[in-house]
Amino acid sequence: MSQSLPTPRDTEAKLQHILLHSARIFAEDGFEGTSIRDISRATGISLSGLYYYFDSKQRLLYLIQNNTFSFIVTRLQERLEDCDTPVARLRCLVQNHIEYFLTHPNEMKVLSHEETALDEPFRQGIAAIKRKYLALARKIFDGVVAESPNQGLNARVAVLSLFGMMNWVYQWHRPASDPGAEELADTIVSIFLYGVAAAPRQGKNLSEHVPAAVHYD
């Protein structure tokens, strides 16, 4: 009996399995240092089995990066539906981002370290979804600033500084002793909104702005 093609459900689960383990291997050994054969070993899927999902290491790296940004953006858009103030929307952005990357450190490392490893046309594809995410963040930021007295800030620098606070977390976060996603999101939002010298409110108040935390599986 010939082997039947995987059902759509199996295909998606298997793809997620491949992306998860490939991200781990790329994070550990680097994109350059990893072969398709290494991916096959790490995922337990044969070379021809892998070929069903991607035809090159470039496409695999693209799939990891695209899958990550798509998930983050989609989840953020869902969460924003329950946020009705500018500050609540900002907190959604930060908590969504930090929750994802605290639970996906390998993907974080692959995104930041292998950004230049991607060739065209894949690079443009990722640049497009990153632009979409950044535009969403900028819109949230503009909403906050529209209500504030501090309109002289360079918005691009401010938004990217916020991403800096969030994206650097993977470099220093120790799960055993450092705060979890929710407290981290509170602290970062508090600093970003009010600074360390002027902050009129603490994390607890910020938490009131958002619906109950949604946790990733």
Place this chain on the structure above:
Amino acid sequence: MSQSLPTPRDTEAKLQHILLHSARIFAEDGFEGTSIRDISRATGISLSGLYYYFDSKQRLLYLIQNNTFSFIVTRLQERLEDCDTPVARLRCLVQNHIEYFLTHPNEMKVLSHEETALDEPFRQGIAAIKRKYLALARKIFDGVVAESPNQGLNARVAVLSLFGMMNWVYQWHRPASDPGAEELADTIVSIFLYGVAAAPRQGKNLSEHVPAAVHYD
């Protein structure tokens, strides 16, 4: 006539030449993907000539990282001598850090991407100088917070968030269109001190707190 050993002055200049070009090659091709032979080609120094300075790729990576942190910390300590308020000291820290990394993107990439590539005992050596730098930053931060009403923030998270803002710059900064080190330092200090929603002052006022900018050669 046998070739004479380089004078101390030449030795230091040659070492800096080696570290500069090695950082570039490591940034471009990764630590794993680079051989001592590649370093020899990139620096124009023979293998035996390189051996005078380091006996392994590990030691070379250590020298790059140690040289970078030593330079930053020493220069910061010099600059702090002219800074007499907590805010001025904070601005010194930020401007010193950003000036260095805007002009040394390769070193930034090597520090953040190859952090785990270093084996013992080199890793401990770098961890020690990073701790020293972080302790200095923490002292500066504590000085700011001592004068502020916002003493409930997690200081470790706050200081590392500041480093996040600074260390992420290399990922997005476009020299042709984005602000230079001084304006960037102003914006980041302004956000960190007062936030985007509450900031009572703009960059110009912050600049008054520091002596004339010192530019790296």
